[in-house]
Amino acid sequence: MRFSQRVVVVTGGAKGIGEGCSRVFAKEGGLVAILDRDIQAAEQTAQCLGENHVALPCDVSDEKQIASSIAAVIDRFGRIDCLINNAGIHPPDTPIDKMTPEEALGVLRVNFLSTYAMCYYALEHLKKTKGTIINVSSMTAVLGQRNSTAYAASKGAQLSFTKSLALECADYGIRVNAILPSNVDTPLMHKWASSLADPQAALQRIAALQPIGRMADVEEMGRVCLFLATEDSSFITGQGLHVDGGASLDY
Numbered sequence: 548m549r550f551s552q553r554v555v556v557v558t559g560g561a562k563g564i565g566e567g568c569s570r571v572f573a574k575e576g577g578l579v580a581i582l583d584r585d586i587q588a589a590e591q592t593a594q595c596l597g598e599n600h601v602a603l604p605c606d607v608s609d610e611k612q613i614a615s616s617i618a619a620v621i622d623r624f625g626r627i628d629c630l631i632n633n634a635g636i637h638p639p640d641t642p643i644d645k646m647t648p649e650e651a652l653g654v655l656r657v658n659f660l661s662t663y664a665m666c667y668y669a670l671e672h673l674k675k676t677k678g679t680i681i682n683v684s685s686m687t688a689v690l691g692q693r694n695s696t697a698y699a700a701s702k703g704a705q706l707s708f709t710k711s712l713a714l715e716c717a718d719y720g721i722r723v724n725a726i727l728p729s730n731v732d733t734p735l736m737h738k739w740a741s742s743l744a745d746p747q748a749a750l751q752r753i754a755a756l757q758p759i760g761r762m763a764d765v766e767e768m769g770r771v772c773l774f775l776a777t778e779d780s781s782f783i784t785g786q787g788l789h790v791d792g793g794a795s796l797d798y
């Protein structure tokens with residue numbers, strides 16, 4: 548029980564990597580607040596975790612919904628020990644001349660501005676617990692990704708934000724880190740693959756990008772987040788941890 552009676556807020560915690568985080572933290576005794584725009588899926592996931600967890604409807608691209616969700620978490624649990632900024636989208640493969648600046652801004656709003664706003668509203672509560680913040684960025688933040696300029700830029704923004712916020716937050720005893728996954732077997736991954744000419748071949752090619760020969764499963768991401776949320780990582784802050792099965796080694 549490495550997170551007993553402590554409270555974790557997971558954006559996009561209903562499915563994919565967020566669901567993996569929710570499951571791992573709940574197993575370790577944590578109280579999980581799932582913030583997700585898909586409230587049906589969020590309620591289902593919260594129910595599967597057992598008693599004492601909560602699902603809240605929240606579209607993280609809307610600052611007002613973020614503010615009221617944080618208030619609802621405090622009403623319910625009275626504290627926040629860890630914030631995982633995970634909710635994100637990956638648009639279909641699109642070259643820059645086919646994605647307008649307005650559309651790119653939409654990607655940044657969901658993937659990056661939400662991270663900023665969540666931290667903005669949760670900070671006063673994290674100060675009280677000397678908590679942790681974990682931003683789910685991506686390997687594309689440092690390596691780039693063809694036909695995904697807006698996505699990769701939003702993930703790069705999350706990473707540089709992590710480093711700068713870690714400097715500010717060190718004064719409060721709050722640690723801030725990011726994880727940089729390569730390829731994780733999630734609904735998002737399958738949706739993205741289905742936008743390509745041959746989805747099955749794409750999924751096989753993606754699995755082979757990891758020297759260990761497969762994609763990650765979602766709880767592997769959750770376990771890394773748990774590490775970053777506990778004393779086990781007490782001397783780590785401002786880092787972007789590659790959680791990529793070695794995918795970045797042989798580029």
Ligand SMILES: NC(=O)c1ccc[n+]([C@@H]2O[C@H](COP(=O)([O-])OP(=O)(O)OC[C@H]3O[C@@H](n4cnc5c(N)ncnc54)[C@H](O)[C@@H]3O)[C@@H](O)[C@H]2O)c1
Nearest residue numbers: 559561562563564584606607634635685730731733734735
């Ligand atoms: N899957 C991968 O291989 C991979 C790799 C690197 C980084 N990531 C990042 O991990 C994060 C999670 O990805 P995933 O693959 O688990 O995605 P997913 O689509 O499988 O699950 C995302 C969850 O976030 C929720 N969500 C989406 N937009 C939201 C919004 N505006 N407000 C609230 N909730 C919202 C969805 O309802 C869903 O529950 C994303 O930030 C993604 O960029 C994923």
